[in-house]
Amino acid sequence: MRVSELVAQTGVPLATVKYYLREGLLMAGDATSATRAEYGERHVHRLVLIKALSGLGLPIPKIRVVLQLIDHPQDSLFDTLGAAIAALPPYVDANAAEFPRAKSVLDRLGQIYDPQFVAVAQLESALAAAEGIGMPMTGERIDAYGRHIRGIAEADLAPIPPSTESAIEYAVLGTAIYEPVIAAMRRLAHQDLMSKMLDPNRKAPTS
Amino acid sequence: MRVSELVAQTGVPLATVKYYLREGLLMAGDATSATRAEYGERHVHRLVLIKALSGLGLPIPKIRVVLQLIDHPQDSLFDTLGAAIAALPPYVDANAAEFPRAKSVLDRLGQIYDPQFVAVAQLESALAAAEGIGMPMTGERIDAYGRHIRGIAEADLAPIPPSTESAIEYAVLGTAIYEPVIAAMRRLAHQDLMSKMLDPNRKAPTS
Secondary structure (H helix, E strand, O other): OOHHHHHHHHOOOHHHHHHHHHHOOOOOOEEOOOOOEEOOHHHHHHHHHHHHHHHOOOOHHHHHHHHHHHHOOOOOHHHHHHHHHOOOOOOOOOOOOOOHHHHHHHHHHOOOOOOOOHHHHHHHHHHHHHHHOOOOOOHHHHHHHHHHHHHHHHHHHOOOOOOHHHHHHHHHHHHHHOHHHHHHHHHHHHHHHHHHHHOOOOOOOOO | OOHHHHHHHHOOOHHHHHHHHHHOOOOOOEEOOOOOEEOOHHHHHHHHHHHHHHHOOOOHHHHHHHHHHHHOOOOOHHHHHHHHHOOOOOOOOOOOOOOHHHHHHHHHHOOOOOOOOHHHHHHHHHHHHHHHOOOOOOHHHHHHHHHHHHHHHHHHHOOOOOOHHHHHHHHHHHHHHOHHHHHHHHHHHHHHHHHHHHOOOOOOOOO
16 A cells, blocks of 8 residues: 555554654555555554554653564563563653562562562552552552452453564553553442442432 | 741742632631731641642642532532542543443443543543554453452542541542552552463562
């Protein structure tokens, strides 16, 4: 297909496609003349992926990290996925020497973790913020959260795709895209529980 | 205490304190002369709360909504909490006529919800984004998420404070402050599960 059809199929504007080509994020098409190139399904797939990553808030250098891992995965799938997930926001200072709050939670839950994994720094930062407004996590809350978040993570990992390339895409997109789903569902679960606490006879609306 | 001590105790700069006073977010102190006023614990508490809400990403008009609900709660605690939570980000278009994806999830889970509650629009927007990148929620995922998010919400509501004022503060701050904790813990649970899938004999580090 011509570049105009690539634009039509993906909804990515021509100027943006050209920018991704210059930046090396989108692989070049097959040149058919000095000014024309032919594109295929892998270009469509790559453009849709870049668009999704951009929509998740990743700046260009972080998108590049994910794409390079897809094109050149490390020997260990575990390390490759860890490096790809580390490209996702929020971007916190991961160079702190210690993560005492995060370490305490993870040890309490008996979880295996790589202290270099950026989610450890993200957890430390989130726990420090909760402490900062006078709402540190109690042991009861850590245990309940740990148990139920593990259940969510198991559901996430159940359908993990077989190829390394699709596993990386699934992990990166699935990690980020469901975070706002979980946040909204939690707010709605609060409303449902509050509603039943305040009026135990209330029923779910039939529809 | 003098305004300078208010600044010292809360870490909020003087210019910001004066701005909050002008905007009516912080109640005036008791005037002791034409140019001096005396502040007390309720001013410290209010400033710390405004600082926390601002840190959670609420713009001034949304902070005002929360404070007005604390100062003038509606008759129904349920409605008051709903209105306060609605002041939290993310700010999505809540004026859509229908929320078919969110409604389908909530009906499947048998949850009570107010269709006007902004979290319904937030869920719709999050589900549409997942669908948009080709990862719509399956029924299995909805069920697993629903069950475990309910468990998290129960842990959240267990220690809800008795007074209306503190319940509103707890609900607003607790809803938002634990969202990044949950996101980071989910990423770490993925790592733990992946690690055990790839090497079942691996043990948690002893420390």
